Amino acid sequence: MPWPTRKRGGLDAHEKTSLGKGVFRKCDGCGETLTAEALHETFEVCPQCGQHHKLSAARWRDLILDDGKLEVWDAGLEPTDPLSFADGKPYPDRVAASQRSSKAKEAIEIGAGSINGVRVAYGAFLFSFMGGSMGSVVGEKVTRLFERGAAQRLPVVLLQASGGARMQEGILSLMQMAKTVAARERLRDAGVPFVSVLLHPTTGGVAASFAFLGDVNVAEPGALIGFAGPRVIETTIRQKLPEGFQRSEFLLDHGMIDRITSRLEMKQELGLLLGHLVLTTPLRARSSRRLPEVDD
Amino acid sequence: MAAFVLPFEKPVVELVTRVRELRALAEQDRQFLPELRRLEEKAGRLAKELFSDLSAWQKVQLSRHPNRPYTLDYIGHLFDEWLELHGDRSFGDDAAIVCGLARYRGRSVVVVGHQKGRGAKDNVKRNFGMPHPEGYRKACRMYELASRFGMPILTFIDTPGAYPGIGAEERGQSEAIGACLAAMARARVPVIATIIGEGGSGGALALGVANRVQVLEYGTYSVISPEGCASILWKDGNKADEAAERLRMTAPDLLRLRVVDRVVEEPAGGAHQDAAAAAKLVDAALHTTLTELLAKSPDQLVDDRYERFRSLGAFVG
Ligand SMILES: [Zn+2]
Numbered sequence: 001m002p003w004p005t006r007k008r009g010g011l012d013a014h015e016k017t018s019l020g021k022g023v024f025r026k027c028d029g030c031g032e033t034l035t036a037e038a039l040h041e042t043f044e045v046c047p048q049c050g051q052h053h054k055l056s057a058a059r060w061r062d063l064i065l066d067d068g069k070l071e072v073w074d075a076g077l078e079p080t081d082p083l084s085f086a087d088g089k090p091y092p093d094r095v096a097a098s099q100r101s102s103k104a105k106e107a108i109e110i111g112a113g114s115i116n117g118v119r120v121a122y123g124a125f126l127f128s129f130m131g132g133s134m135g136s137v138v139g140e141k142v143t144r145l146f147e148r149g150a151a152q153r154l155p156v157v158l159l160q161a162s163g164g165a166r167m168q169e170g171i172l173s174l175m176q177m178a179k180t181v182a183a184r185e186r187l188r189d190a191g192v193p194f195v196s197v198l199l200h201p202t203t204g205g206v207a208a209s210f211a212f213l214g215d216v217n218v219a220e221p222g223a224l225i226g227f228a229g230p231r232v233i234e235t236t237i238r239q240k241l242p243e244g245f246q247r248s249e250f251l252l253d254h255g256m257i258d259r260i261t262s263r264l265e266m267k268q269e270l271g272l273l274l275g276h277l278v279l280t281t282p283l284r285a286r287s288s289r290r291l292p293e294v295d296d
Numbered sequence: 297m298a299a300f301v302l303p304f305e306k307p308v309v310e311l312v313t314r315v316r317e318l319r320a321l322a323e324q325d326r327q328f329l330p331e332l333r334r335l336e337e338k339a340g341r342l343a344k345e346l347f348s349d350l351s352a353w354q355k356v357q358l359s360r361h362p363n364r365p366y367t368l369d370y371i372g373h374l375f376d377e378w379l380e381l382h383g384d385r386s387f388g389d390d391a392a393i394v395c396g397l398a399r400y401r402g403r404s405v406v407v408v409g410h411q412k413g414r415g416a417k418d419n420v421k422r423n424f425g426m427p428h429p430e431g432y433r434k435a436c437r438m439y440e441l442a443s444r445f446g447m448p449i450l451t452f453i454d455t456p457g458a459y460p461g462i463g464a465e466e467r468g469q470s471e472a473i474g475a476c477l478a479a480m481a482r483a484r485v486p487v488i489a490t491i492i493g494e495g496g497s498g499g500a501l502a503l504g505v506a507n508r509v510q511v512l513e514y515g516t517y518s519v520i521s522p523e524g525c526a527s528i529l530w531k532d533g534n535k536a537d538e539a540a541e542r543l544r545m546t547a548p549d550l551l552r553l554r555v556v557d558r559v560v561e562e563p564a565g566g567a568h569q570d571a572a573a574a575a576k577l578v579d580a581a582l583h584t585t586l587t588e589l590l591a592k593s594p595d596q597l598v599d600d601r602y603e604r605f606r607s608l609g610a611f612v613g
Contacts (some may be wrong), residue, residue: 020348024526025343033433053312061442072389074613076565076609076611076613077613078611078612078613079610079611080611080612081610082553083542083543083544085542086415086542087529087530087542088529089502105613112377114402135586135609136608136609136611137609137611139609140609140611165497165520167518167519167525167528167529167575168545168546169519169610170518170519170543170544170553171517171519171543171544171545171553171555172499172553172609172610174497174498174517174518174519174606175555175605175609176479176608176609177477177498178480178501178504178505178605179605179606179608179609181478181481181482181505182475182477182505182601182602182606183606184478185478185481185482186602204498205497205519206496207470207500208469208473208474209473209474209498210474211470211476212468212470212471212474212475213471213475213478216476225468225470226465226470227458227460227464227465227470227498228458228459228460228461228464228469230462231427231461232524233461234461234467236459236460236461237461237462241462243510243512245462245465246465248383250466254452254466254467254468255468256468256470256528263494282445291464
């Protein structure tokens, strides 16, 4: 298994301070005590048991994109407050707090980059921003990702980690599901591939829209992926859910995803996939034959 | 159908009942006709007044009213030559979604709707209108069939939501809903969705990617149930009334947010007081909208639907 190559010189000064030398963390999988630095080195994968801990969008860039480079699109999009929603705290305050702590404007970043030399339209959810929830901005950016993928003939690689639709934008969040899927279909019509990468967790409105509509769906090991959250299901059926329910391995067993891929092999696999889907010579020009026109 | 009366609709129900009694009398003896007209007019006005400032939560209760007309009721009133079609071709048939072919004003159409049960036994069969993946896959098959044969798609939305259960997850509830959204987006025919009751989240949207979406006066549409919202926000499902207010899920709010294109008025006291009259009002709205959409080419219809949803959302930058 090829270990991802790190930039020479190791951590930069900023990373060192933010990591705090000598900080220890317990692995969520095996309970082993690990240094934050060691986990950083392995992209938050436990060297003992392989547990995949959450990885920041910035680190995903480092891991997946050539030279960690993303030409960011539409970084300035920000939500408004269409419902004047408050739940103890007004929605704009909640957004502002998330923006301060995450140093991002919203729960997704999109842009152009390369994976093993193949130029792609790339998107990654920021779970740390309000649980990666999809409101108007996330919906708009996913839509633009698919639209630009189609217009520029760039395969779309989208890394998802989301609790679902954003409640604070109400019904407009639900509408983003339709909007994004319609854009995904335009990409399909353009004959450009979409590789959907499902991370922990992918549920609700993101799962039930574009997440499973990849030409290929790949999941990280042990990720929670499903329509309804486990607690909602347990409340509804009044019984405990079996071990491993809605985890990646369960989805693979039930035929819902193509592959489970370790984070440490993700780039290599995406490279292989894109090689097959993009760099290949088609047997014949892709036909976009449409259905016969219908008279009223 | 067992009568069920919500506390706040009592005065309206009494009025409507008196009108109904007088109508029966007038059918036998024409001398009651003038009084019937007077009472109808008065009842209509009073009912409007009494229902004019219903809270969001009261409207939610109306949208879930057990006497409310369901999809099959509307099918009975609106269409001829109804032919139900079953099954998803891979696992089973889901009675929580009914699909079929019908004739609407002389034209063959494909009908897809959520179906709630009437009474306990029927509700078990219909799973309270909460579909499993096979229901959505059946719907998907219908969208494709309609597109293939050039038949308009008319959907009726009325569900608390897609069913959250073990089997539903095993068989890919998420994928099934996503595939419906895609198939609706691709349909090369007019698509009109009517929210006749509850529009519960993704499970409702799977029937909602339409060129035009209309909602009945006391229909609702929301990203999450008010109970679910309250239990997340305040760890208290009993604050559903407050959540219903904040979610902006009633017809006027949906129109303001441009999530629906039209609000269809209901008869005095709500659709459940007079299903035939409710169907008449739905019919008028459907007819106008369908006529308008039939003027568009298949490409225009797909683009029109794309732009409709493309423009929804609130952001700056
Ligand atoms: Zn471990």
